[in-house]
Amino acid sequence: MVLILGRRKEQVEDGVVKTEPHLYKAFGSNRDNFANSLLMTRKMHDKKYSRYKQKEILAQKLSISFHPEDNDRLTYEQAYKIAEDFAREFFWSKGYEVLFAVHTDTAHTHVHFLVSNCNVKDGKSFRRGPAELKEMCRYFGEQCREYGLTHSYRDSYYVKDKDRERQNFAEYQMKKRDKLSFREEIKVLLRNAMNRPKNKTLQDVIDYAKKYYLMDVRLRGNTISYALKYRTDKKGKPMAVRESRLGARFTVAGITEYLKKKEKSRY
Template identity: 30%
Template sequence: MELNNTKGTWQYNLFTTVKENMAVSRSREEFVKNMNALGYKVKWDDSHKYITFTTPDGHIRRNNKLYPVEDFTKDALQRRFDVNKSNFDKGIKIDSNKNETKDISKLDKEMIFVEKLISEDKGNRAINYITRGDKTSAKLITGINCSPESALNEMMLTKKMFNKNEGRQFIHFVHSFHDHEDISPELAHEISLKLIEQERFKGFEILAATHTDEDHLHTHFILNTVNSETGMKWQQSIKEVKALIEFSNRLCEEYGLKYSYSNKKKKSYNKSETLGERKAKEEGRSWKQELQLAAKSVLKHSTSKEEFIKNMNQLGYAVKWDSTDDRVTFITSNGRPCRNTSLYPPKIFSKDAMEKRFSINKQFENSKQEFRHEVQMQAMQDIILETINKLSHNPSLGNSNYPFSYLEGQALKEKMKEKEKGEGLDWDR
């Protein structure tokens, strides 16, 4: 799950922008023009050894500070431009080296644009951009400690109230998902909002908007740098950035995501792991996701709490459903506890929601039984009508072994019983 402005912040944005443009430019002039179009200034003088880049928000960096250095020297860049021109003349399409880099750069372009607006004190335009109707929708826009409709006014009022109108006004960052991730925009938005539930974001006004206009879903955040409760300015260390990435990875695991981890090292198998646990890891699944799938499947077919618990027990899960506790606790076969509030979506695993589902399942089961009974009765009626029809057209078949003959015999027996009781007497006798 990429936190794109944390992988080097402005330095990383500069690196990816230079790398992308050197991959498609056919001359120094075209390269400088492309960089300028993205808000970057490029000082490339023949009298100077180095090229100097200035970012949209005023940061300065020479080409000898980009890594690997040998790829960004004047000679290396010029050689790349010559290759691009030669390929273009031959009709070979110029493209980035790797699709992954190109995809990242697409998002970086958008980030650079928003950063540029913020650096130019155009917070209103930045907010308008991330909430554009062609990129997101109302249900994918959320205000934290502010209303989405009046977020900018509320943020500016906070600054005025604490007399902190100087310096950086807003912080912008993006939380993105891999394009292979099979999740809905609503779920992506929910996970991104979980990211800012940490204590460090408490009291800050934040506008979040999840974009769906690219293959990879991603959420933009614009944060007011002045805390609405304390008046303190936003600060974040590199250590806190790393902790945020780790928290993002934990969210990936909790929600059963497969591809959106960031800088996560592969772990070797533990000798005590079962074959099922290893398979789950290989397929990107977690024990919590396995529990979630099992509970969801059992919930669909259980008609009572007792039946639900019994079915879960058969799958190897213990269930603690205490009337004195609002929560239900599931325990895996290897002793891992998990509360119903940690399963997704939590609203279908609440006690009330599960009880309602049991009731619906019960009604459905009763309806199925009634339907089967009606089908059986209808089949019998069809047989009777068919028999009557045949006998009416061919009375000679009256002694044949038709169902109607059996029914007539049953009626005769009932009539004889009635006579034994006596005409007009009480049947209860």
């Protein structure tokens, strides 16, 4: 649980921000007491658990991911609603407690699920074989279609390749990379700044990016550019990029519009 919420000691010390308070939820238990709830459910069905025994699984992990090219069509709040519907459909409606969190720290928006391995009603273990995974992928594909996420939808998500099992295209590609490209890193940092509940204006986002990400943001009228002091080119100069090279969401108008939608979705 601490991993998907970014609460590991090293994550906290490094200032890693995985998600936001309004972007994670649990069905069947208190979201901040999820692990204890799973243990109580197991105890209720006379099932023991020891973290030292590898065969005893407390919860199973799954994830859904959206293609980076759909970022301009998808807000974190929309990803949350998709995940909430997905979790209710496949886990909680069938008697399995589940915790999910929308992650905001990568170039592609994605959601992690922790599903109890003990059914609340009958104590049965959670099953996710090929048939179940294919049904989940079909359902997720329909969700993407409803939201107009054309790049996140594919005819087939589930493949038997062990290296790609239970991952969609975006997750698989990100896993293969050693690190983010300069532009991708800029996008990740900006999305994090835009997603902060307290950041309600363009200036809030700029100030946050400067203070916490050491980003050099230059606003000239209706245009904006970004640079990272610690990312340099071959000549040792900080790498910079104009808004137009990042996509519509990261322009002055795009950021302003996103912040307005974010505020409306809270009420």
